Amino acid sequence: MLISDQSKILKCPHCGALRYMINVLSGNSMGAVRWSDTKVEAPMMLSSSSVLRCPACKRYHFYSDSELVGLSEPDWERTCRDCGTLSYQSLKKALAQLQPYGDKEKMLRMMLVNGYNDWYGGCLGTRQPSEAPAEERTYFEQNARRLIELVADDSLEWMFVSAELHRELGEFEQAISLLDRIPKDWFLFSMAEQIRHHAEQHDCRVFILDNPESQYRRIPAKECEGEICQESEESIRDRMRIERERVAFDEDDDLI
Ligand SMILES: [Zn+2]
Numbered sequence: 229m230l231i232s233d234q235s236k237i238l239k240c241p242h243c244g245a246l247r248y249m250i251n252v253l254s255g256n257s258m259g260a261v262r263w264s265d266t267k268v269e270a271p272m273m274l275s276s277s278s279v280l281r282c283p284a285c286k287r288y289h290f291y292s293d294s295e296l297v298g299l300s301e302p303d304w305e306r307t308c309r310d311c312g313t314l315s316y317q318s319l320k321k322a323l324a325q326l327q328p329y330g331d332k333e334k335m336l337r338m339m340l341v342n343g344y345n346d347w348y349g350g351c352l353g354t355r356q357p358s359e360a361p362a363e364e365r366t367y368f369e370q371n372a373r374r375l376i377e378l379v380a381d382d383s384l385e386w387m388f389v390s391a392e393l394h395r396e397l398g399e400f401e402q403a404i405s406l407l408d409r410i411p412k413d414w415f416l417f418s419m420a421e422q423i424r425h426h427a428e429q430h431d432c433r434v435f436i437l438d439n440p441e442s443q444y445r446r447i448p449a450k451e452c453e454g455e456i457c458q459e460s461e462e463s464i465r466d467r468m469r470i471e472r473e474r475v476a477f478d479e480d481d482d483l484i
Contacts, residue, residue, distance in 0.1 A: 229255040229272045234299040235308035237457050237464055238280075241293045245284030246457040246464070248300060248308040249276055261444055262437045264392055264423060265349070267342040269447065278335055279322050280312040283454040288314075288322035290332055297461055298468040308455070315451040316343030320367070334386075337375040341393065344368045346448035350433030353445035357396070357432055372397055384410060388420055395427045396434070403427040 232251035239246055255273030262268050281288050291312070300308070314322065319340050328336055345351075348360035348368070360368070372393045379386035387406055394403035407424045410417060419437050426435060436442045457464075 229274065231274075231307055231309070232299075233302045233304045233307050235310075235457075236276075237297045237300055237459075238291075239295040239297050239461070240282040240285060240287075241289050241295070242282060242287045243285040244461075245282055246297060246459070246461060247283055247454040248310060248457050249454070250274060250309050250311050251299065261442075263342075263345070263349075263351075263434050263446070264419075264426070264437055265341055265345050265396065265434045266338060266389060266392075267345070267434075274309075274311055277312040277314055277452075279314060279319065279326075279339065280454070281314060281318060281322070283456050288318075288325050290326070290328070298464040300457065300459075301467075310452045310454050312454060313449050313452045315449055316340070316346060318451060319343050334375065334378055337371050337378070338389070340371050341368070341375065341396075343449060344371075345396075345434045346446055349446060351435060351446050352443055353447065369397060384414055385416070388416055388423075391420065391427075392423050395423060396432050398430075398432045400427045400430055 230253040232253050234251055235248040236251045237246050238249050252274050255270070255275075257270050258272045260268055260270035260273070276291055278291050279288060280291055280294065319336065320343075323336055323340065326332075326336070344360075344364065344367075346354065348355050348357050348364065350356045357365070376390045376393050379390060387410065391403045391406040391410075394400070394406065404424060404427050407420050407427070410420045414420070422435075422437055426433075434446075436444055
């Protein structure tokens with residue numbers, strides 16, 4: 229994985245504060261672990277969280293709603309590794325504050341499913357779903373049902389996710405009836421069959437796709453507190469403009 233020595237500088241859509249974020253130039257899926265609830269842990273492919281909390285005003289926003297102002301000065305000593313990751317409890321606060329709709333709501337609710345399973349998914353490193361405190365279980369059930377409702381008849385990918393959510397809710401018949409509708413030539417069919425196998429066993433725990441017996445420990449998302457950039461927006465934009473002009477000039481040089 230290649231991380232740039234220049235951090236991305238993002239602007240908060242609420243208060244305009246600037247923050248440093250990780251700038252990943254390339255990665256790969258080597259060593260990636262794919263869980264049945266769609267969570268992928270890929271150590272060689274870091275990416276920024278889709279939902280962030282501003283380190284200045286502490287309010288939440290979607291990454292896509294923040295503006296990329298520019299890049300920091302190159303600095304190998306302080307290479308920024310902040311992905312803006314939020315904990316499960318912070319994601320719950322983000323949903324309450326943002327009240328998103330459409331694709332953003334689907335994305336955030338899916339992140340909440342993954343976050344709940346990090347603690348109560350029943351795999352190694354987590355507690356069994358039956359051990360979840362009542363209020364956490366209720367929150368999960370309401371979130372999963374709302375997500376199923378939002379993605380009904382959306383796409384095969386979401387049908388696959390809905391089947392998994394029904395299974396995690398212990399609604400095994402509904403899970404199997406959705407899986408029955410997935411065509412055999414679909415590229416995720418073999419994974420759908422693994423979900424069917426677990427539904428038939430009345431097993432609602434999350435598992436690793438393709439390797440259900442693996443003893444891999446589920447690692448909960450750890451909150452990254454971002455670092456505020458002290459440089460002014462104008463000077464960053466100026467620097468970027470000078471950089472762009474220099475690159476354009478060099479390209480002209482090559483032509484001669
Ligand atoms: Zn802010």
